[in-house]
Amino acid sequence: MVYEIFCRMVLELDSRSGPILPExxxxxxxxxxxxxxxxxxxxxxxxxxxxxxxxxxxxxDAQKSAQGGFGGGFFAVYVPSPVDLxxxxxxxxxxxxxxxxxxxxxxxxxxxxxMAQAAILFDxxxxxxxxxxxxxxxxxxxxxxxxxxxxxxxxxxxxIDADFHTLEVLYQAGLRSLGPVWxxxxxxxxxxxxxxxxxxxxxxxxxxxxxxxxxxxxELGIMLDLSHLNEAGFWDVARHSTKPLVATHSNxxxxxxxxxxxxxxxxxxxxxxxxxxxxxxxxxFLRDDGRMLADVPISQMLRHLDYxxxxxxxxxxxxxxxxxxxxxxxxxxxxxxxxxxxxxMAQHGYGETLIAKLCHENWLRVLEKTWGQ
Numbered sequence: 001m002v003y004e005i006f007c008r009m010v011l012e013l014d015s016r017s018g019p020i021l022p023e024x025x026x027x028x029x030x031x032x033x034x035x036x037x038x039x040x041x042x043x044x045x046x047x048x049x050x051x052x053x054x055x056x057x058x059x060x061d062a063q064k065s066a067q068g069g070f071g072g073g074f075f076a077v078y079v080p081s082p083v084d085l086x087x088x089x090x091x092x093x094x095x096x097x098x099x100x101x102x103x104x105x106x107x108x109x110x111x112x113x114x115m116a117q118a119a120i121l122f123d124x125x126x127x128x129x130x131x132x133x134x135x136x137x138x139x140x141x142x143x144x145x146x147x148x149x150x151x152x153x154x155x156x157x158x159x160i161d162a163d164f165h166t167l168e169v170l171y172q173a174g175l176r177s178l179g180p181v182w183x184x185x186x187x188x189x190x191x192x193x194x195x196x197x198x199x200x201x202x203x204x205x206x207x208x209x210x211x212x213x214x215x216x217x218x219e220l221g222i223m224l225d226l227s228h229l230n231e232a233g234f235w236d237v238a239r240h241s242t243k244p245l246v247a248t249h250s251n252x253x254x255x256x257x258x259x260x261x262x263x264x265x266x267x268x269x270x271x272x273x274x275x276x277x278x279x280x281x282x283x284x285f286l287r288d289d290g291r292m293l294a295d296v297p298i299s300q301m302l303r304h305l306d307y308x309x310x311x312x313x314x315x316x317x318x319x320x321x322x323x324x325x326x327x328x329x330x331x332x333x334x335x336x337x338x339x340x341x342x343x344x345m346a347q348h349g350y351g352e353t354l355i356a357k358l359c360h361e362n363w364l365r366v367l368e369k370t371w372g373q
Contacts, residue, residue: 024339025069028143030360032248032278032320033153033227036060037117038078039324045116049123059323059334062129065148069342070335071360072130072142072149074177074225074248076325077117079110079158081184089327092194092284092292099194102184110158111166118173121152132174135373136364143360151367153225153248156182162209164216171220176371177248178217179225180210180233183260188213189233196290198259205232206240214240221371226250227260227280227320234266243370244275249320251285252307258290267311276366277308278320281328296329298344305345305358314354318362 039058040048052061060070081102091097125132130148133139142149152174154160160167160178167175181191188210192200206214210233217224218241226234227247238245247270253261262270262277270277279301284292286300308317321328323335331340345355 024342025067027342027356027359027361028069028071029073029319029335029338030071030139030143030149030363031073031323032318032363033074033076033155033280033325034060034321034323035076035078035325036323037075037120038080040120041113041117042080046120046123049120049127049129052124053127053129059321059328062148064334064336067336068334068338070148070338072133072139072147073151073363074153074320075121075130075150076153076155077114077121078155078182078325079105079113081105088194089292092196092290095289095291097194097196098198101191101193104185105156105158107158107161110156114154114159114170118152118170121150122174125150134174134176135371136368137373139364139367151176153177153179155179155225155228156184157186157188157213160188160213162187164213167213167216167220167222171222175222177223177225179228179248180206180213182228189236190230191228191233192230192259194284195259196284197257199253199257199263200229200231200234200259202230202259203232205230205234206236211236211240218242221373223367223370231263231266235269238269238273243273244366245270245273246276246366246370247320248278249280249282249322250277251280251304252311255304255307256285256288256290258285260285264311267308271312271316274316274366274369276316276318276362277312278318278363279304279308280326281319281321281323281332282326283329284327286329292327294327294330298329298331298341299348301329301341302344302348314357315362315365318358318360 130150131142139149180188183191189206225248251261253263283296
């Protein structure tokens with residue numbers, strides 16, 4: 001309801017003064033990754049939910065979503081490591097870097113943080129700011145009603161116990177997407193450090209627990225996100241999962257040789273599985289030089305899109321912004337800026353059908369295949 005009201009306000013503003021055209025805010029963008037729940041958690045938890053409704057300084061809220069035609073996406077629940085972000089970003093602005101992996105986080109420390117962020121997600125639903133979707137049909141209906149469609153995603157499985165008790169309960173609550181690791185080890189596998197130049201061929205892959213997790217997620221219909229897995233873990237999932245391979249927020253290693261990006265061989269496997277990659281807006285994964293500097297033109301994002309489309313096909317590429325969790329290009333600092341990206345796509349020569357696929361249709365296609373609904 002809140003989002004619908006803001007959408008009507010945007011259309012009224014357009015009819016009076018014309019700064020936002022209807023074609024600029026459509027097709028709605030359904031996005032592979034954002035970290036707004038983490039930012040609300042840091043800002044006070046449930047007491048910060050009002051900021052999402054009334055407006056906040058970050059990248060995503062209800063007002064900015066209406067202004068930019070942001071239809072929702074994967075709302076990540078993430079347990080932060082005690083990292084000095086200023087030091088991290090300073091290091092990643094250098095021509096080369098190799099940040100050490102953060103220490104693992106124990107289940108008893110991760111679980112309450114996951115519960116707190118999940119509570120924020122469901123509180124936002126109670127306030128009418130978004131709808132938590134459990135099927136692809138739910139997403140289609142929510143987008144058609146001009147409401148924000150949210151997929152409950154966990155980035156890094158520290159809060160999942162070895163017996164999967166928490167996995168079963170979280171699935172019943174609405175969990176439909178899970179990354180076995182963030183860039184630190186879990187009992188399920190190993191991630192990649194923030195390293196440039198590098199690839200993801202770093203260390204061992206999934207553990208026995210991780211292989212069991214793949215099987216159970218396939219059975220339940222929980223999508224596995226490969227974005228932070230190292231190469232060995234990627235290939236373990238490729239061998240053992242019966243579902244499409246999906247990286248919600250990753251880019252092309254052939255353009256930016258960062259450990260977080262996907263090699264041509266990985267892209268070929270994703271295509272073979274009829275999977276999906278969401279373009280990450282984080283500048284260090286976009287720039288040829290891998291540096292965490294925001295002066296990245298939208299044309300560089302289009303280079304990655306062209307590359308991903310060439311290797312995956314038009315049906316297997318979307319967006320995975322990492323909004324509220326990364327430094328993004330100066331022209332796209334929030335979801336209110338997304339009309340610029342649509343215009344750039346059109347000017348680049350992408351037709352209406354392809355733009356609709358990139359904005360949301362490809363995500364719906366792969367979720368229907370993964371979830372079976």
